[in-house]
Amino acid sequence: MRDAFHEDLDRISDDLVEMTTMVGKAIERATKALLEADLGTAESVIAADDDIDELRRQVDDRCVDLLARQQPVATDLRMVVTAMHMASDIERMGDLARHIAKVARRRYPEGAIPEDVAKIIAQMEQVGADLVTKTGQAIAGKDVHAAVQIAKDDDQLDELHRTIFNTLLGGDWSYGTEAAVNLTLISRYYERFGDHAVAVANRIVYLVTGSYGTEDEGLVTKA
Amino acid sequence: MRDAFHEDLDRISDDLVEMTTMVGKAIERATKALLEADLGTAESVIAADDDIDELRRQVDDRCVDLLARQQPVATDLRMVVTAMHMASDIERMGDLARHIAKVARRRYPEGAIPEDVAKIIAQMEQVGADLVTKTGQAIAGKDVHAAVQIAKDDDQLDELHRTIFNTLLGGDWSYGTEAAVNLTLISRYYERFGDHAVAVANRIVYLVTGSYGTEDEGLVTKA
Numbered sequence: 001m002r003d004a005f006h007e008d009l010d011r012i013s014d015d016l017v018e019m020t021t022m023v024g025k026a027i028e029r030a031t032k033a034l035l036e037a038d039l040g041t042a043e044s045v046i047a048a049d050d051d052i053d054e055l056r057r058q059v060d061d062r063c064v065d066l067l068a069r070q071q072p073v074a075t076d077l078r079m080v081v082t083a084m085h086m087a088s089d090i091e092r093m094g095d096l097a098r099h100i101a102k103v104a105r106r107r108y109p110e111g112a113i114p115e116d117v118a119k120i121i122a123q124m125e126q127v128g129a130d131l132v133t134k135t136g137q138a139i140a141g142k143d144v145h146a147a148v149q150i151a152k153d154d155d156q157l158d159e160l161h162r163t164i165f166n167t168l169l170g171g172d173w174s175y176g177t178e179a180a181v182n183l184t185l186i187s188r189y190y191e192r193f194g195d196h197a198v199a200v201a202n203r204i205v206y207l208v209t210g211s212y213g214t215e216d217e218g219l220v221t222k223a
Numbered sequence: 224m225r226d227a228f229h230e231d232l233d234r235i236s237d238d239l240v241e242m243t244t245m246v247g248k249a250i251e252r253a254t255k256a257l258l259e260a261d262l263g264t265a266e267s268v269i270a271a272d273d274d275i276d277e278l279r280r281q282v283d284d285r286c287v288d289l290l291a292r293q294q295p296v297a298t299d300l301r302m303v304v305t306a307m308h309m310a311s312d313i314e315r316m317g318d319l320a321r322h323i324a325k326v327a328r329r330r331y332p333e334g335a336i337p338e339d340v341a342k343i344i345a346q347m348e349q350v351g352a353d354l355v356t357k358t359g360q361a362i363a364g365k366d367v368h369a370a371v372q373i374a375k376d377d378d379q380l381d382e383l384h385r386t387i388f389n390t391l392l393g394g395d396w397s398y399g400t401e402a403a404v405n406l407t408l409i410s411r412y413y414e415r416f417g418d419h420a421v422a423v424a425n426r427i428v429y430l431v432t433g434s435y436g437t438e439d440e441g442l443v444t445k446a
Contacts, residue, residue, distance in 0.1 A: 064304055071294040081287055084304070088311065169401050177396045177403050181388070184407040 020136035243359035249320035
């Protein structure tokens, strides 16, 4: 039997995992909205972000309540504080998906992304969605190996981000300034999405091992 | 006489104010580096960001330590938790100043910002620096009026951000794709800088009044 404190903490952990599920749907649907110029999907991603924000507030309240009632110390205290930080990062991932959906909405009925780069954006979404799934798994299992893998996978997102910038700056850009501005922002949103997953991963590593990961593991990254 | 808990909390508050001072210097110098293509200043902003990150870690550690030792409840507990959230936002403002300095460094010896828009960027810096000064004052004095003013001032930053985008998308942009990409990112960095100041302001309002500000006060903003 788990004691009351750990039961409450499990509940918080479940909510964080639920947040990652919601964010995973958000990034997938925001990308669909973007690549297919799908206004309805864009609108629904934007609206659904309120639910992620609300769940984050609940996690925060529950953490503060747990601190007040149980007055944990040492690792237990660190787990509660970490949960609040993770909730903040995951909520921000939802915001970034919403930003992507907003670009889709702003450009509708036209598309925001030229055909040539749509494939790279689709790859960014795949890596991003995979990252957030692994983030949920890492939280659920307090899984350091999964956390380290998140940091490695994020390198792919950074690489795709660089590919986008090389495309923009290579001298062959022929889609005009507005498309360049939109693509700059969009690519930045996916890149930041990955950074927040790494931040969560980093916190899991710290929680479990008591020290931050090494630079070799890609866990000491600066956004 | 303050009791031990409130003495510790004062110390944390002092550190947060010190962080805002460091961030104020960072945004001012990053903008100088950007507008004057000043590599030395860019490098020093980038290097100095480590000090902001380090102070943030100290604030976090001190908060966790305070929670463990004093086991505060109610408003006292909320103040400690809020301090951790504020440290996160202020640290992120430092990151954004560093990002601006990095664009300056990447473009050196050329400038990243066309003459025509330099004036708008200089205005963004002025508003941003003023925002972070007021953020420090609002933290030091738990000052709700200052906090509300921060949200109002941030509207100016959003307006300047829109002006930049109108310039980029107005059809007269003649500086090429690379300048457009850089300006898009730079303008976004200043805008986000302001968002984090508003987030801190929002937390002060909540801490003091027990409820979030209203939309009329500009305190319920979504980044």
